Amino acid sequence: MRLDLLLVRLRFCKSRTVARCWIEEGHMRCSGHRVTRVQHAIAVGDVLTIPLDRHVQVIEILALPERRGPAAEAQSCYRKLDARASMAIAGTESRPRTAEH
Template sequence: MRLDKLLYCLRFARSRGLAQRWIAEGHIRRNGTRVIRQDQPVGVGDVLTLPLRSKVLPIEIVALPERRGPAAEARECYRELDGVGASAIAGEQDAQEEGPALP
């Protein structure tokens, strides 16, 4: 699936045009590499780094959406990597050593 269409279907961009502009400006990373082509293919298992208003959000694609559906349907297609208990960026041991365990 094209990256611009994926960002639109996952509801990170309000339009494909906006997604294409983010990509062309170099704001999106795929598997740690800056993406500047809007037709960049994205598949299951890819990690995208998205700059949002107040934070940078790394996500892993777990399924490709068939359409731009409701937000709940879109959230099932990715998982956030910097959430509570997520340790995909740093190893689990690193996350436990940095601070106290969360209940």
């Protein structure tokens, strides 16, 4: 299934035009890889990183929806993952720095 269509059916976007804009801006990730093509194929098991207003939503695709149905139906097709556990800031160390004297 195309990424733009999936975003609409999962109710993250109201239209495919809005979904296309999000994808073409280059902020979307699929299984850790940057996605800039709206026709990118999505399969069950893929992990999507979706930038929303002031936070990032990380989801795992459990099923591909057949239609844009009610919110409960859409939410049953994915599960939310903890974004904090998978985020890393470039240039930081894995352990805290100690004060240098």
